Amino acid sequence: MKKRALAATWAASLLLLATLMAPGVVRADDTAELQQIKREIEQVRTDEQREERAHEKLIEQLEQKINSLENQSQQLQKANEELRVTSQKAQAQTSQQIQDIHDQLGSGISSSDFSQAFQNYLGEHQFTLTGGVAGSYIYDHHTSTNTFAMDFEPIILYHLNDWILFEGSVEANLPAGSSAEFALPVATAQIFLNDYLEVVGGIFDQPFGDFYEDQSPFWVNRFVTAPLPYGPEALIPPTDIGVQLRGGVQWGQLGQDVDYTAWVANGPGFDSSLSQPVVGQTLNEVNNIALNTNSKAFGARFRIYPLPLDSPLGRLELGASTLDGNWQNSLSYNAWGVDFAYLKGNLQARGEYLEMYRQMPSASPDNRQGWYVQVGYFLNGLPMPWLPAKAQDILQKFEPLVRYSGVNQRAIVTNEIATQPEIGFSGSPAVFTPHAREVALGLDYWLAPSIVWQNEVDFELPEAGGSAITVTAGMPPGVAPVGATANDVAFLSQLAIGF
Amino acid sequence: MTRGLTILSLAVLLLCAVCGAGRADESAAQRRELFREGARLWPIYCAQCHNARPGSEFAAYQWNSIMMHMRTQANLPAKNARAILEYLKASH
Numbered sequence: 058m059k060k061r062a063l064a065a066t067w068a069a070s071l072l073l074l075a076t077l078m079a080p081g082v083v084r085a086d087d088t089a090e091l092q093q094i095k096r097e098i099e100q101v102r103t104d105e106q107r108e109e110r111a112h113e114k115l116i117e118q119l120e121q122k123i124n125s126l127e128n129q130s131q132q133l134q135k136a137n138e139e140l141r142v143t144s145q146k147a148q149a150q151t152s153q154q155i156q157d158i159h160d161q162l163g164s165g166i167s168s169s170d171f172s173q174a175f176q177n178y179l180g181e182h183q184f185t186l187t188g189g190v191a192g193s194y195i196y197d198h199h200t201s202t203n204t205f206a207m208d209f210e211p212i213i214l215y216h217l218n219d220w221i222l223f224e225g226s227v228e229a230n231l232p233a234g235s236s237a238e239f240a241l242p243v244a245t246a247q248i249f250l251n252d253y254l255e256v257v258g259g260i261f262d263q264p265f266g267d268f269y270e271d272q273s274p275f276w277v278n279r280f281v282t283a284p285l286p287y288g289p290e291a292l293i294p295p296t297d298i299g300v301q302l303r304g305g306v307q308w309g310q311l312g313q314d315v316d317y318t319a320w321v322a323n324g325p326g327f328d329s330s331l332s333q334p335v336v337g338q339t340l341n342e343v344n345n346i347a348l349n350t351n352s353k354a355f356g357a358r359f360r361i362y363p364l365p366l367d368s369p370l371g372r373l374e375l376g377a378s379t380l381d382g383n384w385q386n387s388l389s390y391n392a393w394g395v396d397f398a399y400l401k402g403n404l405q406a407r408g409e410y411l412e413m414y415r416q417m418p419s420a421s422p423d424n425r426q427g428w429y430v431q432v433g434y435f436l437n438g439l440p441m442p443w444l445p446a447k448a449q450d451i452l453q454k455f456e457p458l459v460r461y462s463g464v465n466q467r468a469i470v471t472n473e474i475a476t477q478p479e480i481g482f483s484g485s486p487a488v489f490t491p492h493a494r495e496v497a498l499g500l501d502y503w504l505a506p507s508i509v510w511q512n513e514v515d516f517e518l519p520e521a522g523g524s525a526i527t528v529t530a531g532m533p534p535g536v537a538p539v540g541a542t543a544n545d546v547a548f549l550s551q552l553a554i555g556f
Numbered sequence: 557m558t559r560g561l562t563i564l565s566l567a568v569l570l571l572c573a574v575c576g577a578g579r580a581d582e583s584a585a586q587r588r589e590l591f592r593e594g595a596r597l598w599p600i601y602c603a604q605c606h607n608a609r610p611g612s613e614f615a616a617y618q619w620n621s622i623m624m625h626m627r628t629q630a631n632l633p634a635k636n637a638r639a640i641l642e643y644l645k646a647s648h
């Protein structure tokens with residue numbers, strides 16, 4: 058288009074030049090022709106200008122299109138870049154998430170998380186089975202008896218919520234020469250009212266002294282047998298049925314505590330198989346809901362720990378107990394006792410002294426005293442460099458023990474002498490003398506914190522004195538003095554497991 | 557005298573009941589402090605009667621019940637019982 062316009066311009070210019078250079082040739086028709094040429098030239102110019110404007114407009118449109126396309130291209134590039142960045146981020150996040158999942162799978166769920174999840178799964182109402190089992194071999198020299206015996210005593214704990222717990226203990230006993238016996242020595246509801254007060258109701262271990270409540274489980278008692286004041290001729294009834302209030306509080310530094318137990322219960326009952334009450338009569342082992350009297354027995358126990366936890370002097374426990382009531386209407390029963398326990402490193406010692414007073418229908422009361430003291434030393438950690446390592450490992454699991462216990466009472470009842478051994482009792486008749494004395498040597502081998510093989514040799518060394526009473530229905534009691542009584546020795550070996 | 561002792565005991569109990577207050581839930585910092593205290597108390601308090609049993613012997617939920625049982629048996633101060641429980645459950 059531009060070339061054509063240029064050619065036309067050139068042609069018009071040459072024509073005009075030739076016309077102007079023709080000398081002396083000017084005619085009328087030439088003038089008209091010239092005018093015509095001028096018009097044509099004008100027309101050509103006009104056409105050229107129009108074409109130019111058209112071209113410029115077209116160029117402008119094209120430039121706008123180009124700009125538009127360039128903008129679109131830039132936007133596309135920008136969008137493409139954003140997509141690329143987003144894609145990279147997504148890839149990185151996915152990789153991280155996959156890595157996290159791998160890490161979680163690799164490390165497993167944490168113990169606390171699992172514990173919490175499991176507890177949530179179980180809910181608040183939970184049963185827990187614990188308790189103890191024991192199998193014994195028992196030999197008594199005087200009766201020439203040797204036998205096996207076993208006892209299974211599960212404790213079922215039912216956790217209702219954080220402030221109510223039910224506890225039931227079932228005892229399945231297989232005494233020698235007899236079929237199994239079952240008992241329900243403990244069945245309580247424990248209600249924690251606040252940090253300082255708890256209510257316990259039901260059949261419970263007598264909270265008098267330390268033995269029944271805290272030392273009687275097979276694996277907790279360092280010996281196979283109970284000390285004499287808590288043995289077959291016990292001064293205090295082992296269990297009772299009633300209500301307790303109890304609690305403990307720290308009064309000083311950490312470890313300096315004081316605690317209390319106060320209870321009301323049906324009270325003691327004495328051997329009801331005898332046709333009449335006599336001095337020296339044994340206590341019923343388990344008091345059932347049949348009332349002995351129209352009144353209740355009241356008991357209280359206080360315990361204090363005077364030394365702080367980190368005291369270089371060790372840990373000391375001092376306690377005092379009392380139990381008062383009627384064993385028959387208008388016939389009172391009173392008991393009191395003091396006790397201690399001491400712990401320092403591998404050394405542990407404990408002891409109790411207790412007295413019982415029983416009002417009798419006759420003028421003479423039934424007074425009894427009992428005591429025991431025991432000491433043990435766990436060889437764990439004791440350096441024995443002269444021994445091979447294997448021998449050290451074995452020896453350091455031993456705990457040698459010694460215990461001295463005794464009971465004084467005015468009389469014993471011959472009808473009640475039982476020489477049938479059972480778990481925790483050798484069957485020695487020397488235990489049933491009015492002034493019984495016993496030295497027990499023990500050697501425990503600890504397989505685990507609650508699994509122990511216990512060995513015990515009992516030297517029964519009764520002292521002369523007191524009376525032996527024989528009760529015959531319809532007859533006055535026969536009373537004979539007790540002179541020197543033969544010593545006796547017994548051996549007991551027991552595997553006790555606390556589970 | 558013994559009856560007087562019993563009456564005195566009941567008076568102390570009533571005082572405890574009046575003064576007693578329920579506990580609030582422990583914060584994380586309080587629980588860490590309980591754990592540290594429980595680690596100190598566990599070997600001494602348990603050994604008062606028997607060998608201290610490790611936390612691994614029972615599941616954490618079982619320790620809840622067992623420590624309630626032991627708080628009763630030994631009349632443990634409530635805070636100390638919670639500290640031992642925290643230690644046993646955490647060392648499970």
